[in-house]
Amino acid sequence: MSKLVNVAILGATGAVGTELLELLDSRNFPIASLKLLSSPRSAGTTLTFKGEKIKVEAVEATSFKGVDLVLASAGGSTSKAWAKTIVDSGAVMVDNSSAFRMNPDVPLIVPEINPEAAANHQGIIANPNCTTILLAVAIYPLHQFQPIKRIVVATYQSASGAGARAMEEVKIQSQAILNGEAPQAEILPYPLAFNLFPHNSPLTDTGYCEEEMKMVNETRKIFNEPTLKVTATCVRVPVLRAHSEAINLEFGKPFPVAKAREIIAQAPGVQLLEDWQQNYFPMPIDASGKDDVLVGRIRQDISHPCGLELWLCGDQIRKGAALNAVQIAELLMDKDWLKPTKTKEITV
The missing domain is CATH 3.30.360.10 (Dihydrodipicolinate Reductase; domain 2)
Known part of the structure; x- marks a missing residue:
């Protein structure tokens, strides 16, 4: 994984969001830039990544500009609300909610079991239930x-x-x-x-x-x-x-x-x-x-x-949520599958 990518965590202040942050650090995920996004209620707080304090921002329409990968763990309604914006911006969303798991156009991935299914994503990959x-x-x-x-x-x-x-x-x-x-x-x-x-x-x-x-x-x-x-x-x-x-x-x-x-x-x-x-x-x-x-x-x-x-x-919180999501992201990087192989608008 030599290429660096721009990453955003949606729902950064929650239990899974903070675990995602720790895993990205400990597993040396190749990050060029990192955005921490949340609801307005949690915006303004700071979290630490690799010794650097990062301010949490309230998610808005321009939040995903220039982002390659979004790790979403803010609940189904939030994922549905921002999915089109994320995909239209050119990013891939690895979603921890139940919003898209049973959508036939969305791969549901456990990397130890069905990694090849991730190749067919159209901008959204679902993380299964814990x-x-x-x-x-x-x-x-x-x-x-x-x-x-x-x-x-x-x-x-x-x-x-x-x-x-x-x-x-x-x-x-x-x-x-x-x-x-x-x-x-x-x-x-x-x-x-x-x-x-x-x-x-x-x-x-x-x-x-x-x-x-x-x-x-x-x-x-x-x-x-x-x-x-x-x-x-x-x-x-x-x-x-x-x-x-x-x-x-x-x-x-x-x-x-x-x-x-x-x-x-x-x-x-x-x-x-x-x-x-x-x-x-x-x-x-x-x-x-x-x-x-x-x-x-x-x-x-x-x-x-x-x-x-x-x-x-x-x-x-780890394999049941954050770790599996990071492993999916690592799979996308290893296989050069970050960009969708085909485009089809997914019903939200």
């Missing part, structure tokens, strides 16, 4: 060895998935409970400290919430398996950072556990973490701040001869 990324990275190597027929997953999602303010709210609630006071919920619908509840995203007509359907639909798109059977139950738990998932996989024939461990141990972006003697397996505190998805407790499903059980933990 739980989907963690799931996909862990199980796709198994799917390559022996196709998965059905995925059953239950998630245990940390406060970080709802942003920096939700993380702070859990801390405040925890202190209130320890002081004998009633916890107050403002960011999340219910108190999360010392509590848990099914994911609070809107429910669909099927009885599944939107978060659960993201896992279903996005996994199918990333794997290029439109009929893959997937079911999910998503739960918000009182953990500050890093999501966990309990996964049951059904294959067409038995999958040797030893082979599954061998494959997971060699998979990119994954770390096998198992100590059966100590009953020690991945925990959120192990995964927090780490790039790899931690996988363990791989075992035979005793209820089905063709089933495997496994457990994972992954940092929602």
Whole structure:
């Protein structure tokens, strides 16, 4: 990556935005210039990049002039509002929101799985949902060895998935409970400290919430398996950072556990973490701040001869969001795919 590019972070002051900034620094992304953009509410604050203080600007129509790459993490409505402006300016937007993930003209990319799909972008590339990324990275190597027929997953999602303010709210609630006071919920619908509840995203007509359907639909798109059977139950738990998932996989024939461990141990972006003697397996505190998805407790499903059980933990802010976006950007640079190969206006 010898060429330098002009980069903008949209949503720079949020939990994912500040992580993007840190990753661009630590991974030495080739930046010629950097713009930090936010809503007017956060404009004027300063963030540090490579020892230099950069003032955060309020996003406006001229913000993307001369920009090559936009890393967007400011929510779906903001991405939709600025997508046309960004693409018309000649920049590529790697979008962390759900706004374009299921658009057939927008690649949905996990670089360890479907990097080649990024070549066909038309100015927008979608970053998958955090739980989907963690799931996909862990199980796709198994799917390559022996196709998965059905995925059953239950998630245990940390406060970080709802942003920096939700993380702070859990801390405040925890202190209130320890002081004998009633916890107050403002960011999340219910108190999360010392509590848990099914994911609070809107429910669909099927009885599944939107978060659960993201896992279903996005996994199918990333794997290029439109009929893959997937079911999910998503739960918000009182953990500050890093999501966990309990996964049951059904294959067409038995999958040797030893082979599954061998494959997971060699998979990119994954770390096998198992100590059966100590009953020690991945925990959120192990995964927090780490790039790899931690996988363990791989075992035979005793209820089905063709089933495997496994457990994972992954940092929602890093691989579940910011790191995957930066890896997409690195892929575009490495393959010289920054400019779209064809032009077609994407419906916003």
